[in-house]
Amino acid sequence: MKISTKGRYGLEALVDLAIHSSEGCINLKSISERCGISEAYILQIFLILRRAGIVESVRGAQGGYVLAKDPSEITVGDILTALEGPLVPVACITGNPKCERYGKCATYGFWESVMNALNEVAYSITVSDLVEYYKNNILSKNYEIEYYI
Amino acid sequence: MKFSTKGRYGLRAMVDLAVYSKGEHVALCSIAERQGISTNYLEQVFSVLRKSGLVKSVKGAQGGYILAEPPSDIKVGRILRALEGPLSVIDDKADNSRDSETGIEQCIKQCVWDKMNEALNELADSVTLEDLVDNYRKLVGMENTMYYI
Numbered sequence A: 001m002k003i004s005t006k007g008r009y010g011l012e013a014l015v016d017l018a019i020h021s022s023e024g025c026i027n028l029k030s031i032s033e034r035c036g037i038s039e040a041y042i043l044q045i046f047l048i049l050r051r052a053g054i055v056e057s058v059r060g061a062q063g064g065y066v067l068a069k070d071p072s073e074i075t076v077g078d079i080l081t082a083l084e085g086p087l088v089p090v091a092c093i094t095g096n097p098k099c100e101r102y103g104k105c106a107t108y109g110f111w112e113s114v115m116n117a118l119n120e121v122a123y124s125i126t127v128s129d130l131v132e133y134y135k136n137n138i139l140s141k142n143y144e145i146e147y148y149i
Numbered sequence B: 001m002k003f004s005t006k007g008r009y010g011l012r013a014m015v016d017l018a019v020y021s022k023g024e025h026v027a028l029c030s031i032a033e034r035q036g037i038s039t040n041y042l043e044q045v046f047s048v049l050r051k052s053g054l055v056k057s058v059k060g061a062q063g064g065y066i067l068a069e070p071p072s073d074i075k076v077g078r079i080l081r082a083l084e085g086p087l088s089v090i091d092d093k094a095d096n097s098r099d100s101e102t103g104i105e106q107c108i109k110q111c112v113w114d115k116m117n118e119a120l121n122e123l124a125d126s127v128t129l130e131d132l133v134d135n136y137r138k139l140v141g142m143e144n145t146m147y148y149i
Helices: A005-019 A028-035 A039-053 A078-083 A108-124 A127-147 B005-020 B028-035 B040-051 B077-083 B103-124 B129-140
Strands: A057-058 A064-067 B057-059 B065-067
Touching: A005 A028, A005 A078, A005 A127, A005 B103, A028 A039, A039 A057, A039 A078, A039 B103, A064 B065, A078 A108, A078 A127, A078 B065, A108 B103, A108 B129, A127 B103, B005 B028, B005 B040, B005 B065, B005 B077, B005 B129, B028 B040, B028 B065, B040 B057, B077 B103, B077 B129
Parallel strands: none
Antiparallel strands: A057 A064, B057 B065
């Protein structure tokens, strides 16, 4: 059971956007350079996130992308679901395709509880939590390392 | 994000074996028939389960498989790990295109993937095969019978 590159890269690119959002509109090229993800792939991801109402695009020479709402109102679950579809460990949980064993399946209940546990985690973490953690725990540590070199 | 057929079918086959074994060896073809899984595929799955010490096999006309331990001692996590490898929502090996881990990647790993994996493993290790068997019996209206293992 794996989250695809789309979900992983998408989450990274969005956190990067959120970290730099104080600088105004962010162009995809700078996200691409910082994250090491191709610009074309980020564009593909941001088109999906725009349709999901998570980012907004701004046209023009100084154009780029901004978050469509406050980072505290965007959860990891919103982003992953937009990019990956429902976070389910097995396809039958969504009822599509319909399974003839539905209602008498030996393992359906277990998979349902896996889905609930994963969603609970994903929807409890916001983009603003990630930005804060990045600033307090990652950035500060990296600076320390630089000082000692 | 999905579990593979091996994990899904393997878990269902283990519940079936636990329900129908009644202390005797069960032929794979009877599990295959009840669960709608091909016998060939089950042979692969059970060879992995046997190597992991979860089932024992007997050859011959009355041969087949039996659980190696009482179902109350077999955690679902053990079955899934035997069939799928470590339970993780991301594939750590898939991403060798980028050679250095960025700060944002570290941040997301620590705040999101590690937390999701923790929830997943904790859940899988809190449910036993016996729990699934009990649940299955209720679903199909079977009376609780003694295990003869």
